[in-house]
Amino acid sequence: MKSSISISNVNRIYKDSDGNRVEALKDVNLEIKPGEFISIIGPSGCGKTTLLRLIAGLDKPQTGQLFIDGAEITGADPSRGYVFQQGSLFPWLSVRNNIAYGLRARNVYKSKKENIENYIELVGLKGFEKSYPHQISGGMAQRVAIARALINEPKALLLDEPMGALDSFTRADLQDKLLELWKKDGTTMVLVTHDIDEAIYLSDRIVIMTPRPGKISKIIDVNLSRPRQRGSASFLDMRRQILEFFELAQAIPQPEYNI
Known part of the structure; x- marks a missing residue:
């Protein structure tokens, strides 16, 4: 089962524990095609999980709208499955x-x-x-x-760093299992992750967000054939490009299998 997701001019502001105004998301616009596998990456606190919660209907924006198959998202619904970081x-x-x-x-x-x-x-x-x-x-x-x-x-499966706390071997195994399920059912999947290699390995497109207030700064098409090889030249080249975009790479990185 596949579903399209549309995010239009979304802004989310809240108050922290000290009563300070925090602008989590600002002017976020994104179109997700039916059956796509999308990863959202960015620095800690950039609003990745906030955006995922808005898609799930677990939170609401101050302004802007979110739609699934043309119907506005106004609350939680079983048609949008949600997997938390610790499984819960x-x-x-x-x-x-x-x-x-x-x-x-x-x-x-x-x-x-x-x-x-x-x-x-x-x-x-x-x-x-x-x-x-x-x-x-x-x-x-x-x-x-x-x-x-x-x-x-569900029409869409939303994944909030479900593999973040796992060891590298277990994570790689679960990544492959997730791809197997995605290929079988074609469910639209949206993954929040800090792991660039994971995003490249799994995704059709990678959405890169800025530090708070979170905006979409770049969307990268992952035009690599499947199954993907983490050690291939094309995989490492894409990894280098993303690292350079984050201004984290001072030179071409040595192969590092952060899976």
């Missing part, structure tokens, strides 16, 4: 019941419960159905969170 699983529920939670919340468990086993298999957790969050690894917990979001058959 219910510790008292098994893997199976965590995945089933969304179906129960929507009162469609009886008609959709046969899909649970399919998603358990899709995310590679066959044999762990009865395990609890404390009994599985961080990478497996993130797979549960992704399956829990996907089982509602």
